[in-house]
Amino acid sequence: MKTISAQQRTSGLLAHITSLPSPFGIGDIGPSSYAFLQFLSDCGQTYWQFLPVGPTSPVFDNSPYMSTSAFAGSPLLLSPELLHQHNLVSRRLMDDHPDFSPYTTEFKKVIPFKRALLQEAYRNFSAAKERDYEQFVNQTPWLDEYAIYMTLKEKYSHGSWNTWPADIAAHSPGALARVKRQEQETIDYYRFEQFEFFRQWTSLRAHARERGIRLFGDLPIYVGFDSADVWANQKIFTLDRTSLLPARVAGVPPDYFSTTGQRWGNPLYAWGDRSAQEGLMAWWTQRFSVVFSLFDVARIDHFRGFESYWSIPADEETALNGKWVKGPGKEFFAKIFSRLGRLDIIAEDLGEITPAVIRLKNSLGFPGMKILQFAFDNNPANSFLPYNFETSNCVVYTGTHDNDTTVGWYLSDKVNDADRERIKQFANRDSNDGRGIHQDLIHLALSSTAGLAIIPLQDLLGFGSDCRMNTPATKEGNWRWRCAPEFLTEEVSAWLSRKTELFGRGRKTSTEGRTKS
Numbered sequence: 001m002k003t004i005s006a007q008q009r010t011s012g013l014l015a016h017i018t019s020l021p022s023p024f025g026i027g028d029i030g031p032s033s034y035a036f037l038q039f040l041s042d043c044g045q046t047y048w049q050f051l052p053v054g055p056t057s058p059v060f061d062n063s064p065y066m067s068t069s070a071f072a073g074s075p076l077l078l079s080p081e082l083l084h085q086h087n088l089v090s091r092r093l094m095d096d097h098p099d100f101s102p103y104t105t106e107f108k109k110v111i112p113f114k115r116a117l118l119q120e121a122y123r124n125f126s127a128a129k130e131r132d133y134e135q136f137v138n139q140t141p142w143l144d145e146y147a148i149y150m151t152l153k154e155k156y157s158h159g160s161w162n163t164w165p166a167d168i169a170a171h172s173p174g175a176l177a178r179v180k181r182q183e184q185e186t187i188d189y190y191r192f193e194q195f196e197f198f199r200q201w202t203s204l205r206a207h208a209r210e211r212g213i214r215l216f217g218d219l220p221i222y223v224g225f226d227s228a229d230v231w232a233n234q235k236i237f238t239l240d241r242t243s244l245l246p247a248r249v250a251g252v253p254p255d256y257f258s259t260t261g262q263r264w265g266n267p268l269y270a271w272g273d274r275s276a277q278e279g280l281m282a283w284w285t286q287r288f289s290v291v292f293s294l295f296d297v298a299r300i301d302h303f304r305g306f307e308s309y310w311s312i313p314a315d316e317e318t319a320l321n322g323k324w325v326k327g328p329g330k331e332f333f334a335k336i337f338s339r340l341g342r343l344d345i346i347a348e349d350l351g352e353i354t355p356a357v358i359r360l361k362n363s364l365g366f367p368g369m370k371i372l373q374f375a376f377d378n379n380p381a382n383s384f385l386p387y388n389f390e391t392s393n394c395v396v397y398t399g400t401h402d403n404d405t406t407v408g409w410y411l412s413d414k415v416n417d418a419d420r421e422r423i424k425q426f427a428n429r430d431s432n433d434g435r436g437i438h439q440d441l442i443h444l445a446l447s448s449t450a451g452l453a454i455i456p457l458q459d460l461l462g463f464g465s466d467c468r469m470n471t472p473a474t475k476e477g478n479w480r481w482r483c484a485p486e487f488l489t490e491e492v493s494a495w496l497s498r499k500t501e502l503f504g505r506g507r508k509t510s511t512e513g514r515t516k517s
Contacts, residue, residue: 012047030079217295261319408465
């Protein structure tokens with residue numbers, strides 16, 4: 001595997017698919033993504049980074065980090081235009097949609113609209129006429145578990161799986177066989193959704209390759225408790241065997257984002273249970289296989305959990321009273337690579353990072369992350385300052401989806417007037433020059449030694465806090481920002497293209513002709 005430092009200097013944009021312009025209330029993996037790929041190409045970018053693409057739930061504010069499946073794709077991302085091209089929905093039905101805001105994803109409107117559209121598409125779908133459908137069903141080992149799980153969610157009024165009848169909650173083979181006999185039509189509908197998702201994604205990857213864009217995905221280390229993954233693989237999670245609820249849950253101790261830490265609530269893996277090891281490796285191998293069938297490179301969210309993870313008693317309301325527990329370490333990745341080959345992985349190494357976590361990351365050759373918003377604390381040894389990057393094998397960001405936008409951060413009470421002056425000085429700017437702080441940080445990111453620079457789309461456009469994607473430790477109002485089409489202008493793409501070329505990150509930049517030392 002080539003590390004970031006071994007590749008040509010590159011850059012890209014961070015924009016979740018839901019945030020893209022679209023007439024259907026939410027970005028999708030059809031024409032709205034194709035248009036954004038063209039915008040990336042016009043900007044001279046090489047990478048498009050987005051958030052997890054699995055199915056989401058209104059119960060968790062449609063967070064992409066609390067999915068009902070680690071393998072399935074979100075039906076909300078399916079393109080109505082592509083369904084129409086396959087003669088699955090009429091133009092009339094596709095265009096008969098609510099008035100959607102171009103600036104925010106209104107999930108309460110989007111979900112019923114997409115559901116009605118997909119149900120009509122399913123009625124018009126003929127498995128017999130789709131040559132690839134039977135092959136997809138036969139070669140997708142997680143598909144039936146997911147389709148049955150979603151069918152049962154409907155049947156039992158979307159209650160959590162541990163509240164279902166005991167034999168079904170226990171995932172007994174006899175109960176599953178009975179459900180398949182009784183609910184075959186609904187199961188087939190959920191199979192159809194996934195067939196369409198992966199068919200549309202195959203087209204998206206082809207468009208990305210044509211434009212020289214690498215798809216940069218996100219792999220959350222944990223999965224949601226109320227998911228097909230936990231229901232179908234209970235032995236690999238630390239569950240109470242009577243209530244079937246998590247005995248301990250995931251999170252992080254107090255940090256930059258929260259004084260009481262973050263209690264995520266995900267069930268923990270049974271890394272310490274010898275009887276669970278074979279199941280854990282099989283599940284993770286399948287997960288990495290699916291992830292890298294979708295993406296060219298993937299960021300492991302909360303990578304440090306593989307070295308040690310914060311374990312919180314399930315009855316605690318905050319993350320304060322957790323403890324660190326040893327994770328599976330390097331041996332885990334050695335086993336994964338022996339099965340799948342080397343994978344292009346980036347480690348999210350933010351938060352409370354110990355020397356042991358750094359040693360694990362470095363021993364695996366994984367690039368880490370550098371966040372410029374964390375750099376300016378008056379400490380000249382701050383590791384996020386560009387002149388302190390110890391290696392080019394890292395990815396620099398102005399901010400991530402968990403940060404405020406750069407403009408919002410700069411104007412907030414987290415930055416005082418003296419700090420603002422110093423930040424401007426780092427970019428060789430005057431604090432009163434009238435130029436945007438977002439462009440200053442983009443300048444610093446692109447000019448840094450990091451092998452890859454990623455810019456959130458909100459920062460490229462100079463948007464404020466109202467365009468923030470997520471505020472950690474809050475449960476509502478996140479994941480909704482959308483970019484209206486009029487903001488993706490030729491002026492913006494030309495500016496970023498010039499900056500990208502200036503700092504040797506353009507896709508056409510060549511190393512030929514340079515003097516060898």
